[in-house]
Amino acid sequence: MKKKESVESERQLTERLVKAVSMLSIERKKMLDELIKEWERLDYREDFRISCFLAVDYSTKDRLYQDFVNNLSRGGVFIETSAPFQMGQTVSLTISVPFLDKTLKVAGTIVRTERNGIGVQFVKKLTPYQKELIHNAITHK
Numbered sequence: 832m833k834k835k836e837s838v839e840s841e842r843q844l845t846e847r848l849v850k851a852v853s854m855l856s857i858e859r860k861k862m863l864d865e866l867i868k869e870w871e872r873l874d875y876r877e878d879f880r881i882s883c884f885l886a887v888d889y890s891t892k893d894r895l896y897q898d899f900v901n902n903l904s905r906g907g908v909f910i911e912t913s914a915p916f917q918m919g920q921t922v923s924l925t926i927s928v929p930f931l932d933k934t935l936k937v938a939g940t941i942v943r944t945e946r947n948g949i950g951v952q953f954v955k956k957l958t959p960y961q962k963e964l965i966h967n968a969i970t971h972k
Contacts, residue, residue: 881904884901885899885927885928886900887925888924888927889910890923891922898912898948903965908950911948912949917944920940921938922940928967931964938955
């Protein structure tokens, strides 16, 4: 499909969607809004994420912590913790991967805080070794 045809097709689709949404009841518009929010929440992740239970030692500039990684991807982790953290804090992580008898050392930034833990995004591009270690941890499951 040519670029001009693609743009026209997208414009037509957008017009059809706007018309369809305008005809919805307020209740259905609210339902659609919630669905879109859920799609956005799920789509922001670039990497496949797995549930896991791995020990992690991590530190901020003023304190050391020991908790567990709840899920893992090539882009970050979710750490179960009740300790208070703030968005944007940097942390140094050492994740133990016992079935591989290895540890993963990486720096991250806290990008999400919840009642039961924190989401940490890795700050630097992972080395090939680190990528392979995470790949092996993800595919081991």
